[in-house]
Amino acid sequence: xxxxxxxxxxxxxxxxxxxxxxxxxxxxxxxxxxxxxxxxxxxxxxxxxxxxxxxxxxxxxxxxxxxxxxxxxxxxxxxxxxxxxxxxxxxxxxxxxxxxxxxxxxxxxxxxxxxxxxxxxxxxxxxxxxxxxxxxxxxxxxxxxxxxxxxxxxxxxxxxxxxxxxxxxxxxxxxxxxxxxxxxxxxxxxxxxxxxxxxxxxxxxxxxxxxxxxxxxxxxxxxxxxxxxxxxxxxxxxxxxxxxxxxxxxxxxxxxxxxxxxxxxxxxxxxxxxxxxxxxxxxxxxxxxxxxxxxxxxxxxxxxxxxxxxxxxxxxxxxxxxxxxxxxxxxxxxxxxxxxxxxxxxxxxxxxxxxxxxxxxxxxxxxxxxxxxxxxxxxxxxxxxxxxxxxxxxxxxxxxxxxxxxxxxxxxxxxxxxxxxxxxxx
Numbered sequence: 001x002x003x004x005x006x007x008x009x010x011x012x013x014x015x016x017x018x019x020x021x022x023x024x025x026x027x028x029x030x031x032x033x034x035x036x037x038x039x040x041x042x043x044x045x046x047x048x049x050x051x052x053x054x055x056x057x058x059x060x061x062x063x064x065x066x067x068x069x070x071x072x073x074x075x076x077x078x079x080x081x082x083x084x085x086x087x088x089x090x091x092x093x094x095x096x097x098x099x100x101x102x103x104x105x106x107x108x109x110x111x112x113x114x115x116x117x118x119x120x121x122x123x124x125x126x127x128x129x130x131x132x133x134x135x136x137x138x139x140x141x142x143x144x145x146x147x148x149x150x151x152x153x154x155x156x157x158x159x160x161x162x163x164x165x166x167x168x169x170x171x172x173x174x175x176x177x178x179x180x181x182x183x184x185x186x187x188x189x190x191x192x193x194x195x196x197x198x199x200x201x202x203x204x205x206x207x208x209x210x211x212x213x214x215x216x217x218x219x220x221x222x223x224x225x226x227x228x229x230x231x232x233x234x235x236x237x238x239x240x241x242x243x244x245x246x247x248x249x250x251x252x253x254x255x256x257x258x259x260x261x262x263x264x265x266x267x268x269x270x271x272x273x274x275x276x277x278x279x280x281x282x283x284x285x286x287x288x289x290x291x292x293x294x295x296x297x298x299x300x301x302x303x304x305x306x307x308x309x310x311x312x313x314x315x316x317x318x319x320x321x322x323x324x325x326x327x328x329x330x331x332x333x334x335x336x337x338x339x340x341x342x343x344x345x346x347x348x349x350x351x352x353x354x355x356x357x358x359x360x361x362x363x364x365x366x367x368x369x370x371x372x373x374x375x376x377x378x379x380x381x382x383x384x385x386x387x388x389x390x391x392x393x394x395x396x397x398x399x400x401x402x403x404x405x406x407x408x409x410x411x412x413x414x415x416x417x418x419x420x421x422x423x424x425x426x
Contacts, residue, residue: 001112007072014043014213053054065122067109070100078184081334083344085195088184090116092330104355120184127182128192130316148310149378155298156272163380164264165273171247172206175199176348178329197348204245207359208313212374214367222247222253222353231352234359254281256291269296276300278307312373317365324361
């Protein structure tokens, strides 16, 4: 028996068969066009759809849009945003879709990640991106991992240090504009531009600090200025000014005096503690080490190149924090109130506005996420009652809340200093 060969028929052929069937019947059409009668019946049901597609279209594969009018408006919005060179991420698409559904009183719309990518496929949209190079681990990293874990375990056991007294601090470099390296755009577009205020290279620093029990310490923000900005800043943040906008020995000393003391028992140094940070220059000066020991704290310096393995903040908090901050910037660029110079150039967000974004992004990091990253870094064992409800990339979140799937992958910060051994007070 000869193998059966499947045939594909385009819309023009199907409409001819449907027209013949309407006039002479389904069987007559099947004989005339040498096809199965069941195919004629199927095509007659699809007649309206066949008249709306291209004559060369051969099939209706894929899921149909449940809310075509919503998707029409959403596609038009994406086109308008890209025409203005504004970045469009899958998160902003979901946020806009949710707002449109609310305006159109579509109560059952959820707008999850899966729906977003199906919408993009239906509307010929894709994510345009560039490749990046990740940080490489040192050759002897396994030995350094074991040594660091043994050192931390020894200090925690000897000093009987509780999770609420184990602190990790990390400086996160940020810019006033946070454009994405990828954006949704029509497939085949040769030029992909993104609109900013021109401050994507104007940087400042945010010092994040958290503890192994999930507690988050107040933020320190260091702006690249000689004087402090004269604006009303939100609560929960300490504002500093520095000519370089980066953490130096002076600012590290101020962090120990103003932020580290706000941990439980930190003011009177009644309980022993463990302070973990990387090996940047401002962390390992003799003056800073002496100040740390005066606060009844043990110091654990992470070996250079191993922050993504050993630094809790770098493992799972910094990325989520930056993603939430970027979402706030994207929403401000799309829907916020803007001012312009006399030449028509858009001004960046104010210091106070940026600080509010930072405070909100930091507050949105869950306690269980902080505990989990300390566990993953091997600093502590998992605490009871904190095994779930983490900020994972696969969570179905309320639209408007950022999840890291849309967010840009952030590389770990690299250290310039070689590892010089752990600080031991013995």
